[in-house]
Amino acid sequence: MSVEIHFDGVSKYFGDFCAVENLTLDITRGEMVAILGKTGCGKSTMFNMVSGLQEPSSGSVRVQGRDPFREFDWFRGKIAIVFQNDRLLPWRTAVQNVELGLEMLDAPPAIRREKAMGWLAQLGLKGHENDYPHALSGGMRQRVSIARAFATDAPILLCDEPFSALDEITANRLRDEFAALVAENGKTAVFITHSIGEALKIGRRIVVLRRPARIALDEMPPANMSRDEADAIRDRIQAVLSE
Ligand SMILES: Nc1ncnc2c1ncn2[C@@H]1O[C@H](COP(=O)(O)OP(=O)(O)O)[C@@H](O)[C@H]1O
Ligand SMILES: [Mg+2]
Incomplete structure (x- = not known):
């Protein structure tokens, strides 16, 4: 199993404010990971460090073994991004x-x-x-x-709440199609969301963050999970998010 995205003891401060705290996380090639957390918990900051837009204050971020901030040009064509706003x-x-x-x-x-x-x-x-x-x-x-x-x-897809500005019916349809395309095309995908339902639908793995961004839960829902299994995972996530 080869690690595609690696956070090693990553913290990110804006002045005195800590947005990401000592985060360690490995994402394997071909994984489809939903990163779930409340608004303001540091999801976009993580995203910006993976895409090379921001540098960690301490610790290291590696994508395919390289530093996305310092080797920004090397990543041309390796990472594709979908934002909440379509940016057309x-x-x-x-x-x-x-x-x-x-x-x-x-x-x-x-x-x-x-x-x-x-x-x-x-x-x-x-x-x-x-x-x-x-x-x-x-x-x-x-x-x-x-x-x-x-x-x-690009082998890596980063999505920052891409469906959260859409109405629920449209979002649902697009979510299913998107998940199928990611799987068919063998992408490594990091999908940021603040919606539990969306994380359960998209994520083969769900990483739940607590503010400042650190991992509170790391779940791998079974394929074709039953309603009871989904409910149990939903309850665990809800418990973490409401703390
Ligand atoms: N460039 C910045 N300067 C100062 N504070 C920031 C900056 N970017 C993000 N923050 C703060 O860091 C926290 C996490 O932000 P963000 O990563 O955008 O959260 P999320 O995407 O989970 O909603 C927020 O409290 C936000 O106000
Ligand atoms: Mg955000």
């Missing part, structure tokens, strides 16, 4: 937005277009390739940003 460029069509990540990897134009069209189709957006973001619903825009993330072929 309004002056580009859906397909042009999906192509963006591939442009940054210098993929030839014909290949870019073919991959982008393919991923839009996989995400149910056939016929909307040439629509601009303003013409798409929130759910469709988030589909475009998921297509953009998959199109780059």
Whole structure:
């Protein structure tokens, strides 16, 4: 089992304020981990350290054995990110937005277009390739940003509450499709959420954080779990989060 993402005694301070405290966590290649915690508990700060946007105050973060902050350029094409806000460029069509990540990897134009069209189709957006973001619903825009993330072929996917701005029905559908695509494509995925239901749906493993970010619970729900098993895990998580 090879470790893809490694936190070793990581703390992160903003001035005197501790957002992440002595966090140690290994995420194995191909794992789909939900990181669950209340708002303000340090989830996005963890995310920013994995994606190389922030440096730990102490301890170390390694992704594929490298330092994402100091070796930022090496990670081009290795990590794809989906945010809560779709972050599409309004002056580009859906397909042009999906192509963006591939442009940054210098993929030839014909290949870019073919991959982008393919991923839009996989995400149910056939016929909307040439629509601009303003013409798409929130759910469709988030589909475009998921297509953009998959199109780059990055082995690691980081998602920071990607469905939390969507209505529950739309979010539910997209969640299932997303989980299936992650599994089919063998990605290592870190999925941040503040929703217990979402964590249970997405996570093959659920890491629950207590503020400041440190691990309060680390669960591996069995595949095809029964309702009773799901309820028991939900109760354990709820107990931790309400402390
Ligand atoms: N750049 C920053 N400067 C100061 N405080 C910050 C900064 N980023 C985050 N924080 C604080 O750290 C805590 C954790 O934030 P964050 O990681 O965004 O939490 P979450 O994503 O779990 O909601 C919050 O209390 C937040 O106000
Ligand atoms: Mg956050």
